[in-house]
Amino acid sequence: MGLLHVTSAYAGRRGRVQCAIGLVLLALALLVPAAFAADAAAKAPRTVLVMGDSLSAAYGLSAPQGWVALTSDRIGKQHPGWRVVNASISGETTAGGASRIAGELKRHRPAVVVIELGANDGLRGLPLAQSRANLERMIKASQAAGAKVLLVGMRMPPNLGRQYTQGFERNFSELSRLHRTAFLPFLLEPIALDRTAFQADNLHPVASAQPRLRDHVWKELAPLLR
Numbered sequence: 001m002g003l004l005h006v007t008s009a010y011a012g013r014r015g016r017v018q019c020a021i022g023l024v025l026l027a028l029a030l031l032v033p034a035a036f037a038a039d040a041a042a043k044a045p046r047t048v049l050v051m052g053d054s055l056s057a058a059y060g061l062s063a064p065q066g067w068v069a070l071t072s073d074r075i076g077k078q079h080p081g082w083r084v085v086n087a088s089i090s091g092e093t094t095a096g097g098a099s100r101i102a103g104e105l106k107r108h109r110p111a112v113v114v115i116e117l118g119a120n121d122g123l124r125g126l127p128l129a130q131s132r133a134n135l136e137r138m139i140k141a142s143q144a145a146g147a148k149v150l151l152v153g154m155r156m157p158p159n160l161g162r163q164y165t166q167g168f169e170r171n172f173s174e175l176s177r178l179h180r181t182a183f184l185p186f187l188l189e190p191i192a193l194d195r196t197a198f199q200a201d202n203l204h205p206v207a208s209a210q211p212r213l214r215d216h217v218w219k220e221l222a223p224l225l226r
Contacts, residue, residue: 047083048113048221049108049110049114050086053119056086071221072084074214091120093120094131117138122160139181153183154168154169154186182223190209191205
C-alpha cells in the first residue's frame with residue numbers, strides 16, 4: 001500500500017472522527033441549556049394567585065396587614081417553594097376579574113387560583129346571571145391553564161330582597177359543585193356578627209380581624225398546596 005494511500009485513509013478517518021466529535025459537542029450544547037432550563041423550572045416557586053376585591057386588597061390598611069399578606073407569610077414558613085401573588089383591586093367586580101384573568105394567568109402561571117369576587121356586584125344589585133357567567137369564565141380559564149381553584153363565597157344583606165340574596169349566595173355553591181372547585185362559602189363568616197371587627201364603613205375588616213380571615217381561608221387553601 002502506497003504512502004499516499006495510507007495518508008489519505010488516515011486523513012479520511014480523522015475527518016470522520018472529528019465530524020463525530022463535532023456532532024457530539026453540538027448535541028451537548030443543545031442539551032445542556034435544556035437541562036438547565038428544566039432544572040430552573042423545577043426549582044421555580046409555585047404560585048397562588050388571588051383575584052379579589054377590597055376585602056383581599058387590604059382596603060384601609062397597610063398591605064402587610066391584610067389576610068392575603070398574612071397567608072403569604074404562613075405559606076413562606078410552612079410551604080417553601082410556594083409564593084402568593086395578590087392581584088386584588090379595591091372596587092373590582094366579577095366583570096373586571098373576568099376581563100383580567102387571562103392576562104394574570106399568562107403572567108404568573110399559577111398552580112392555585114383563589115377567586116374572591118362578587119361583593120361589589122351584589123352591593124350594586126347587578127344581574128345574578130351576569131355575575132355567575134363572569135365567575136364561571138374565571139373558573140374555567142383557571143382550570144384550563146392547569147390551576148386548582150378555590151372559590152370564596154360572599155353573602156348580601158337582606159335589604160336587597162330574599163330572592164336576590166338567596167340567588168347571590170347560591171351562585172357560588174352551584175358553580176363550585178359544577179366545576180368541582182375547593183369552596184369557602186362565606187369569607188367573613190368568623191367576624192360577620194362582630195361589629196368591632198369592621199372599620200367605620202361597616203364593610204371592611206380592621207387589621208385585628210385579618211388573622212381570623214387568614215385562618216378561615218387556610219382551611220380550604222392548605223390542602224391545595226400539597
